[in-house]
Amino acid sequence: MSVRDETAGPVDADVVICGAGVAGLAAACALGRFGLDVLLLEKQRRQPPVAKGEVLQPGSLNTLHGWGVLPALEARRAVRLKRLVARRADGSELLTMDFGRLDTDRPWMLSHDYATILECLGDSLSGTVRSERGVLVDDLLMGDDGRVTGVRTGGGSGRDIRARVVLAADGRSSRLRRLSGMTADPVAYGHRLLSFELSGTLPVAEEVSSYVTDRGLVMVYPLPDERIRVYVQVAADELRKADRARLQQWCEALLVDVPALGPLATALKEGLGSRQLLPVFQFRAPSLVRPGIALIGEAAHGVHPLAAQGMNTAIGDAASLAPRLAEVDLADRTAVDGALRAYETERLERIKDIHGMSHNAARMMTSTSRGGRVLGRCLLRGTARSGRLSYLTTYNMSGLGMRPLGALDRLVQLGVLPDRVARPLVATR
Template sequence: MSEGMTDADGSHYDVVVCGAGAGGLASARALGGLGLRVLVVDKQRVQRPVAKGEVLQPGALRVLREWGTEKLLEERAGERLGRLVVRDPSGGPLMSLDYGQLPPDDRSLLAHDHLVILDALADGLGPGVEVRRGVLVEEPLRDASGRVTGVRLAEGGRRYDVRASLTVAADGISSRLRRAVGIDAKRVDYPHRLLSFELSGVTPRPDDFSAYLGDRGLRLVYPLPGDRVRLYVQAGPDELRGVDRAELAGWCERMLAEVPALGPLTGPLLAALDSRQLLPVSRFLSPTLSVPGLAFVGEAAYAVHPMAAQGMNTAITSAASLAGRLADRLDGARGMSDVDASVDAALRDYQEERQPILAHAARTSDNAARMVTDLSWRGRVLGRRAVRHTGANPRLLHTVTYNMSGLGPRPMTFLDRLHQIGLLPDPRARRVPNA
């Protein structure tokens, strides 16, 4: 694909990837692995630490294992977790997703810092991948037919064009490229925010990914490397507006008092108030994942509530899917017109394969989030019933675990939904399928 595509100023590449987050770096790793010449650009000069994208599911770990990235994360002290548990305020398990039920190589999650995951992806990039930071993507370039043929960039007061047969938009939920090609996607904000803290000195330290149900919503806890713990706390959109440090400390003490199992976090949390990040929470699914010459990956295509740990994971598996479909179509392509036609055919294949998977993951994430975050009377009743009845049904537990793992969708039927909220007995509750 690269033959005849490079000119003297280096303005032609096989692929230009816009965004160097998890989706962009995973795309560059996957496409660079095909032997393609790839340029990655990102507007940030330095990646900022954020409390997101810290838990890798088995589906994404399969891809990272193939790339050698999983080994890099393990060498950097990644935390293995075996369960995702919904608990009552006293810590009793209400619904436990046991990853030990899954195939032998897929029986754990891996938790690590977001920046470490990005660094591991970057360290695996091949020699054909170039990364430029501090570069703004201004707009897509298009030919007479409307096909995207690259991007216009701004860097250090200079504006220049980069041409490529494939452009990957991995530029986030407010994707400039997606808007520029006229893809109208509705972003829906949840009626709460998440307050994140990074704690040290917690004893005993959690050994799983646990969501605690309280009267005021979600409290999510899991370990990070270096004897640290991540705590997410649900808050109203304006609940903490204008509070000073003393008021925040009082709010945190009252919040933990509502969930007795989290009492041991009180001292470490009060010592970690300055680590707080207040995060808006949205859901979003693009109506299409590609147009001719352009693919959407990561949050440019899809964003979900972090409760189900699906966002970064689907970005990684989508990147692998895009590369796989492109490899299938490029085999035997000759000449630029043939290459462009092959790329566009691969983009249609990518759309056909990934759209239903992302739609299913979006529903799974939204259902999981609403079960524990919806504070309306109806939401509390249905959410608590769903947690309780799912937790007591081994067959449904296995289905939910498989769906959360990212190993492939196993859609729940209408009857399953009735079983899940206890409106219909399940005679198959003990029939757990093989992994």
């Protein structure tokens, strides 16, 4: 239950951001560039290594360039990925999304370690942003009218921090979302992703390769310093309590099922001991704001990592919210609430489209039923046959905008109708 705020004294910050993942740091970076007084709080003293959020889409690169973050990533040898390719298990192409076709200054994706992306965002914070780590935010301060007026840290003996606006960037299980009365219902996919980081000079193209196999999704892309990320779809309990011998058998079976992984065989076997098993969820909160508080990043939405949209959508949240708050008097609660509602209106629609696109892509690529595999491959081939749909899919994935496919487009994908629009759509900047 939130703490009643009985003090109408001065605020400690214009904006308090709870959570220093990509969403929180992106919001701090964006707000700081407008000169707002920002306090960023993070419960973890150090960022643990985790194989997530490593691919930035072209739309995010444009935003990060504007914030001054992109040069830092490039200076730390981020890898440009020019294509996203859906392949069969033998490596042959089903659908190629070539980002070079896009009308943008940066027609590529960029890959780097999640921790490095966080560091580059952190290094780009302005002098108006203060940051504290090892600080647990465990409650909200609220006025008699139900408005969020700040946060309380560190339990019953903690300190109260008052702010004009609170941003909840505290992840999928967001405590602040619940305390503010907002809801979300994360739904787990029926599989998990087993992650490997392989080292050495290995033959892998500058692209994200997603293999559609009888066992589900396998995804491969390069990281800086001659490393490779590999994700393999597994059932929730597929490798539970597996010993070394069982893991080796599993790896041998994987290499038989996905011949395209043959060049990585030795590295995969050697990397079994450092694997990470990642749960996969999807959700989107039906509302993003209450008076005095807004949800951003994984507190607001989650998608399957296949389409590499989660981190990029979080950056989009920050880019949408910051200018709206910067253009109003934060002491004017009515104006602040209007800015928060405008953010919610824009982002709910965009999040809905991204969620739908990501979920449809996940169903096409991860189904292990015979019917699901046949349908998924049919849709991929149908998209590849149409230059227009191929371009449209690439554009939607890029983060530059969203033009959802309609019912007629689905019939074209299935081969029921011919595509009568010969000229591909071209995105404008």
